[in-house]
Amino acid sequence: MAVGTDAGALTIAVAGNPNAGKTTVFNALTGAHQKTANWPGVTVERKQGTARLGRSTAHVVDLPGTYGLSPSGLDEVIARDYILGGDVDVVVDVVDSTALERSLVLAVELRELGRPVVVALNMYDEVEHSGASIDAGKLGRLLGATCVPTAASRLRGIGRLKTAAFEASRETHPPLKVNYGPDVEPEIERLVPLLRGLGAFAEGMQRWAAVRLLERDVAVETRVASTAGGRRVLDARDESLHRIRSLAGEDAAAIIAERRFGVAAGAAKEALTRAPADRARLTDRIDRVVLSKALGYPLFAAIMWLLFQATFVVGNVGGGAINSTVGWLGTTVSHLLGPGLLHDMLVDGVITGVGGVIVFLPNILILFLGVSLLEDTGYMARAAFLMDRVMHAVGVHGKSFIPLILGFGCNVPAIMATRTLEAPRDRIITSLIIPFMLCSARLPVYVLVTGVFFSASAGNVIFALYVLGVLVAFGVGRLLSVFVFHGRSAPFVMELPPYRLPTLRGTLLHMWDRAWVYLRKMGTLILAFSIVVWFFSSFPRSPENTDPIAAQEQTYLGQFGHAIGPVMEPLGFGWRETVSLGTGFVAKEIVVSTMAVLYSKGDFEALPEGIAASGLSPLTAFAFLVFVLLYTPCIVTVVAIRREAGGWRWALLAVVNQLAIAWVAAFVVVQGGRALGLGP
Amino acid sequence: MRNRHRFRSGIHRPPGLVGVLTLADLAAGDTAVVTRLHGHGPALGRLRQFGILPGTEIKIVRHAPLRDPVEVEVRGTLVSLRVQEALHVVVDDGRRD
Numbered sequence: 001m002a003v004g005t006d007a008g009a010l011t012i013a014v015a016g017n018p019n020a021g022k023t024t025v026f027n028a029l030t031g032a033h034q035k036t037a038n039w040p041g042v043t044v045e046r047k048q049g050t051a052r053l054g055r056s057t058a059h060v061v062d063l064p065g066t067y068g069l070s071p072s073g074l075d076e077v078i079a080r081d082y083i084l085g086g087d088v089d090v091v092v093d094v095v096d097s098t099a100l101e102r103s104l105v106l107a108v109e110l111r112e113l114g115r116p117v118v119v120a121l122n123m124y125d126e127v128e129h130s131g132a133s134i135d136a137g138k139l140g141r142l143l144g145a146t147c148v149p150t151a152a153s154r155l156r157g158i159g160r161l162k163t164a165a166f167e168a169s170r171e172t173h174p175p176l177k178v179n180y181g182p183d184v185e186p187e188i189e190r191l192v193p194l195l196r197g198l199g200a201f202a203e204g205m206q207r208w209a210a211v212r213l214l215e216r217d218v219a220v221e222t223r224v225a226s227t228a229g230g231r232r233v234l235d236a237r238d239e240s241l242h243r244i245r246s247l248a249g250e251d252a253a254a255i256i257a258e259r260r261f262g263v264a265a266g267a268a269k270e271a272l273t274r275a276p277a278d279r280a281r282l283t284d285r286i287d288r289v290v291l292s293k294a295l296g297y298p299l300f301a302a303i304m305w306l307l308f309q310a311t312f313v314v315g316n317v318g319g320g321a322i323n324s325t326v327g328w329l330g331t332t333v334s335h336l337l338g339p340g341l342l343h344d345m346l347v348d349g350v351i352t353g354v355g356g357v358i359v360f361l362p363n364i365l366i367l368f369l370g371v372s373l374l375e376d377t378g379y380m381a382r383a384a385f386l387m388d389r390v391m392h393a394v395g396v397h398g399k400s401f402i403p404l405i406l407g408f409g410c411n412v413p414a415i416m417a418t419r420t421l422e423a424p425r426d427r428i429i430t431s432l433i434i435p436f437m438l439c440s441a442r443l444p445v446y447v448l449v450t451g452v453f454f455s456a457s458a459g460n461v462i463f464a465l466y467v468l469g470v471l472v473a474f475g476v477g478r479l480l481s482v483f484v485f486h487g488r489s490a491p492f493v494m495e496l497p498p499y500r501l502p503t504l505r506g507t508l509l510h511m512w513d514r515a516w517v518y519l520r521k522m523g524t525l526i527l528a529f530s531i532v533v534w535f536f537s538s539f540p541r542s543p544e545n546t547d548p549i550a551a552q553e554q555t556y557l558g559q560f561g562h563a564i565g566p567v568m569e570p571l572g573f574g575w576r577e578t579v580s581l582g583t584g585f586v587a588k589e590i591v592v593s594t595m596a597v598l599y600s601k602g603d604f605e606a607l608p609e610g611i612a613a614s615g616l617s618p619l620t621a622f623a624f625l626v627f628v629l630l631y632t633p634c635i636v637t638v639v640a641i642r643r644e645a646g647g648w649r650w651a652l653l654a655v656v657n658q659l660a661i662a663w664v665a666a667f668v669v670v671q672g673g674r675a676l677g678l679g680p
Numbered sequence: 681m682r683n684r685h686r687f688r689s690g691i692h693r694p695p696g697l698v699g700v701l702t703l704a705d706l707a708a709g710d711t712a713v714v715t716r717l718h719g720h721g722p723a724l725g726r727l728r729q730f731g732i733l734p735g736t737e738i739k740i741v742r743h744a745p746l747r748d749p750v751e752v753e754v755r756g757t758l759v760s761l762r763v764q765e766a767l768h769v770v771v772d773d774g775r776r777d
Contacts (some may be wrong), residue, residue, distance in 0.1 A: 067729040102755050179719045212730070250734065254717060257728040266753075283758070284741070389746035392762070398749065491723030491765055492749055493730065496758040596725045599741055 006376060010058040010169050011087050012051065013316060015110060016094030017103055019064035019378070019497035021122045023047075024152040024506055025094045026062040026317040050103035053166050061088075067102075067344075067495075069109040071219045080219070081111055089169040092114045092161065097121040097134060097149070098270065107143055112208055114167040114175030117145040120161050122150035128265075132274045139271035144173045153503040158672060175208060178261045183248040187240035194236055200227040209272075213237045214244070224464055283498040285568035287382070296386050303379070307370040309459070311363050316447070318362030326355035327605045348533030355604055363447070365442060365515050367409055367440055372510035376502035380405075389494055394474045395481020398492050400430040404473065408466070411633055415640040425485040428645040431476050432654055436473035437643075438466050441588035443629050448592055452611045453621040461540070461622070468631050472661065475580060527643055530593050534556070538596050538663030557583075571666045572620030573628065581627065587634045619679035623669040631662035682695050691763055696717070701773065703752065703766035704740065711739045712771035730768060731755045 014029070018024035031048025034376060034455040046061040062076035072345040081566035082471045083091060091110050093137055095103040100121075110117045114447075121127075121134055136147040146164040150157030152531045180188065195201060200223055201209045212220040214237065244252045267520035308647075330351045337343040352674055374380045388398025398416070407414035418427045446465065450458035537558070552561070553575070560582065561575030574597045584591040599610030616624065632655045633641070642651035673679055688705050689695075707711060708717060714736045718738050732754055736767065741751040741758060748763045 070729070071726060076722050099756050102757050105729075105731070250716070251720070251726075254728065254733060257724055257731075259731045260734060261755075285744070288750075291742060291744065291751070296745045339776060381760075385749060385751065387762075388762065389744060394749075398760075406740045491721075491726050492760070492762045493723065493726035494760050495730070496751060496760055498758075 001135075004229065008289060010056070010089045010166065011167075012058045012060045012082060012090045012092055012165050012580070013079075014060060014092045014094060015063045015106065016081075016122075017067055017096060017106060017119075018067060019495060020065070020094045020096040020103060020154050022065055023062065024096040024503075025092070025122060025150065025158075025161070026060065026122055027506075027509060028152045028155055028158045029092075030060050033599055051162055051165075053162050053553075058089075058166065062109050066106065068106055070215060070217060077219060081116060083110070088115055090118060090165045092118050092120055092144075092165055094120045096120050097124050098126050098130070100134065100268040101261075101265045104143070104268055105260055108176060108178065108260050108263050108267075109146065109263055111143055111145060111176035112178065112211070113172070114173070114204060114208070115169055117120060117143070118161065118164045119143065119145050119147040120152070120488050121147055121149045122152055125151040125154060125156065132272060133152075135271045135273050139342060142267040142270060144176055144245045144590075146403050151477075153506055175204065177207070178259055178263050178441070180211065181255055183244050184214065184255055187244060187252075190405065191233070191237060191239060194346075195224075198224065198229055198233055200224060200230070202298060210258060214240060215256055216241075216253060259552065269379075274427065283378075286499050287496075290379070290382055291385065300386055301384060305372075305463075307367070307374075308369060311367045311460075312445075315363030315366045322358060322361065323604070326351065326358065330604060331356070339365045345531060345534060348538070351532045352526065353561045354530060354593075355534070361515070361519070361578040363440065363443055365511065368515055369507065369511045371406065371409055372507050373502060374405075376500070376507055376510065378499045380495045381496050385496060392492075394477040395427050395485070396477055397426045399494060400426060403430055403434060404437055404470075406408045407434040407439060409440055411435050411437065411439045412635040412640050415637065415644050418644050419627060420637045423648065425481070427478045427487065428650060431641045432650065433473040433477045433482060435637055435658060436469045436476065436630060436653060438462075438629055439588065442591075442628055444589055444592040445595075447627055448595070448607070449611065449621055452608050461625075463641070465625055465629055466608060472665070476657075476661070525630045528589070533594050533597060536560075536577075537594070559592075567663075571663070572617070572622055573624060573627075576614065577624055579615070581631065582583050584628070585632055585635055587636065591628060617680045619673040620670055623673075627662045627666040629662075630658055630659050630665055688734055688763065691767060693767065697767060697770070703761075703769040703771055704763045706738070706740045706773065708740050708742045710773060711737060712773035713737050714769055715751070715772050716770045718768040718770055724768065727761070727765070727770070728767065730757060732759075738769070738771065765777050 012029075014022055014024070014026045026047060028050065029051045031620055049060045051058045051060050052242055061082070063079040066076045066079050069080045071080065082088065086365075087561050093107045093110055097103070097106060104119075107117060107119050114573040119139070121136060121139075124134070127134060133146075136149055136150065140147040143265075146168055148157055148161045148164050152158065179185065188207060188210045191213060192206045195206040195209050195213075196203075204365050209220055209224075213224065221234065224233050241252050244250075244255070248255060285384040290299055295644040327494070333351060334343065334347055337346065374383070383405070384401050387401040391398045391401050403414045404415050405414075415431045418434075420431045446462050447458070450461045454461045536556040538555060539553065540556070542554050553559075557579045558575060561579040564578060564582075565575055573581075578597070579598060580591045580594040583594040595611065596604055597605050599614060631640075638651045640657060641654050642648050646653070681739065687699075687701075690728060701712075702718075703712070703714075713731060714734050716734055717732070732752075734767075736754060739753040741753050743750050744760075749760045750763055750766050751758060751760045752766075753759075
C-alpha cells in the first residue's frame with residue numbers, strides 16, 4: 001500500500017515551554033517548508049510546515065509556548081484545544097533539559113491527555129557542558145514517552161527526533177495516571193461515572209475531565225455546563241471540592257499541582273544520572289550588573305540608544321545604495337518606454353512609490369535584527385523586569401513593555417503580541433497606546449524630512465520624537481487606566497530565562513520572519529496604493545504647458561488638500577502636506593511615496609530639494625513630524641486594534657483620539673514655537 | 681525589642697496577612713519554604729505553573745532597582761513577580777521569634 005500520500009500524512013504538534021527552543025526545533029524539523037497563518041478566530045500566529053522521513057510526510061504545527069495546559073491564558077487554550085481536537089497524531093514536547101524538573105510538568109500534562117508524546121530533551125549540549133547527563137531511556141519509561149536528546153540550534157538529534165515521532169504515531173499509550181493522593185483520588189472516582197453518564201467526553205478522557213473540574217478549569221466547566229444534566233455534575237464537583245478542602249485543609253488545585261510537580265520532579269531526579277553544575281552562575285553574574293541599582297537603567301538606556309544608532313547610521317549606508325539603484329531604474333525605464341500613460345504610471349507611481357519605501361529596508365532589517373537579539377539572548381525579559389514598576393504606574397503590565405518595544409518595529413505585530421497579556425484591560429490599553437510608538441513605517445518620513453531640515457542633528461531630532469511618542473503613550477495609558485478601566489491589572493509572574501548566546505541561523509531566521517511581513521505588506525498593499533495615489537494625483541490632467549504646481553493643485557488629491565486646508569492651516573501645513581498625511585492612513589510609508597509624487601514628480605533623487613522648496617520651515621517641519629508620530633494609525637493597525645481589543649469602538653476611539661491629540665500637539669509646537677520666536 | 685522580621689511597608693496587606701510572613705517580606709539572599717498560597721485568582725494559577733507550591737523552597741535573588749518586582753529562584757528557574765503577588769505566598773524561613 002502506498003504510504004506518504006497527503007491523505008495518509010501524519011500531524012505532529014510541537015509543544016513546549018517558552019524559551020525552551022520550541023521554534024528552533026520546529027524550524028529544524030521542517031526546514032524551509034513552512035508557512036505562517038493565524039489560529040482560527042484569533043490572531044495568535046500559527047506556523048505550519050512539512051517534515052519528511054524517507055517516503056513519509058508529516059504536517060508539523062507549532063503550538064504556542066506554554067508552561068502547562070491549564071487555561072490561564074489564550075495560548076494554553078489554543079494549545080490544548082488543538083491537541084484535544086483529534087487531528088494530532090503525535091505531540092513533540094520540547095523540553096529545556098537544563099531545567100528538567102519544571103519542564104517535565106508540561107510533558108506530564110500532555111501524557112495525561114493520552115496522545116503519543118515524544119520528548120525532545122533540547123539544549124542537551126548545555127547539559128553535557130555542565131557535566132551532567134540524563135538517562136533518556138529511563139526517563140522515557142517513567143513518562144511513557146520516547147525521549148530524544150537534541151540541540152536544535154546545532155541541528156543535533158533532529159533526525160532521531162523525527163524518526164521517534166513517526167514511530168510513536170504507530171504506538172498507543174494509555175493516558176498517564178498521576179496518583180493525586182488519598183484526599184483527591186476518591187473524589188475523582190466519584191466524578192468519573194457521572195462524567196461518563198454525561199457523554200460530553202471521549203471514552204478514556206473522563207478521568208482527565210474529572211481532574212480538570214477539580215482544578216476549576218473554566219473551559220471544562222463550560223463544556224460540562226452546556227451539556228444536558230451538566231449542572232448536577234458541577235454540583236457534585238462543588239461538594240467534592242468542599243470535602244477535599246475540609247479534609248486536607250488545602251485547595252484541590254494546589255494538591256493536584258503539587259502531585260504533578262511531584263511526578264515531574266521524581267522523574268527528573270531518577271533520570272539525572274549526574275547532577276549538573278550550577279547553571280545559573282553565569283546568568284547570575286550578568287544579572288548582578290544588568291539588573292543592579294546603579295547600572296540597570298543606564299545600561300538599558302544605552303542598549304536602546306545603540307539599537308537606534310545602528311538602525312540609522314549603519315542602515316542609511318545601505319539605504320544610499322538602494323536609493324541610487326531606484327533612481328537608475330526609474331531613468332532606465334523612462335528611456336525604454338518613452339512618454340505615455342504606462343510610462344507615467346510605472347515611473348511616477350510604481351517605481352517612485354515602492355522605491356521610496358524599499359530604500360528603508362536596511363534600517364528596518366537592522367532594527368529587527370536588534371529586537372531579535374534582545375529576545376533571543378534573554379534580555380527582553382530583563383527589560384520587562386526593570387520596567388514593570390514604571391509600566392504598572394501607567395496602569396499596565398511589565399510585559400506590556402515588550403509589545404511596546406516591538407511597536408518601534410511595526411505596530412501591527414506589536415498589537416498582536418498583546419495576546420501575551422492575560423487581562424483584557426491590559427490588552428486594550430496596550431493596543432491603544434502602541435500606535436504612539438514610532439514604528440519603522442514612519443521612519444522613512446523622519447529620515448527624509450530631518451535630512452532636509454535638520455541634517456546636522458537629524459539623529460537627535462528623531463530620538464526626541466521617539467521619546468515624545470513614549471511620553472504620550474504613557475500619559476494616554478494612565479488616563480485610560482484611571483478613567484476608562486477601574487479593574488486591577490493582570491498578574492506579573494514571568495520567567496527570567498538564562499542568558500543564551502543566540503545562533504546566527506536562529507537570529508537571521510527571526511529577523512527574516514519580521515522583515516518578510518514588512519516586505520509583503522509593501523509588495524501588495526503599497527504597490528496597489530501607489531497606483532491609486534498616482535491616479536488621484538495625476539487626474540484630471542491639465543493641458544501640456546500648465547505650471548507643474550498648478551497642475552498638481554487641479555488634481556483630485558489637490559482638491560482634497562484644499563478642501564480641508566483651513567483645518568490644517570493653524571499647524572502651518574500646506575495642501576501637499578495635508579494630502580500626504582491623508583494617504584498615510586493606508587500605511588505610514590505612503591506619506592513618503594505621496595511626497596515623492598507630489599514634490600518631485602517621479603524624480604526620487606530630487607525629492608529632498610522638492611521638500612526644501614515646499615515652504616515648510618524647520619518649525620513647521622517639526623510640527624509635521626509630531627503630527628505623523630501621533631495621528632491616526634494606519635488601517636492595518638486599526639484593524640489589528642479592533643481584533644485584539646475586541647470591538648470597533650476601540651478602533652474608532654483610537655482613530656478619533658489620535659487625530660485630536662496629533663492636531664493639538666502640532667498646534668502647540670507651531671504656535672508655541674512662534675510665540676517663543678523659534679521660527680516662522 | 682523589635683520583631684526580628686521586618687514586614688515590608690508601603691504595600692496594602694489584606695486583613696488575613698497582617699503579621700504573617702510572606703515572600704514580600706524577605707530580603708535578597710533569604711531562603712524560605714512556602715507554607716500556603718493565600719486567596720485565589722489568576723495570579724495563583726501562574727505561581728503554581730512555576731511550581732510555587734506548599735513545601736517548595738524558594739530563594740529571593742534580588743529586587744528590581746525600583747524595589748518592585750522581585751526575582752526569586754524556584755526549582756532552578758528564575759521567576760519575577762510583583763511584591764503585591766509575593767504577598768500572597770506565605771512562607772516559613774525557619775526563624776522563630
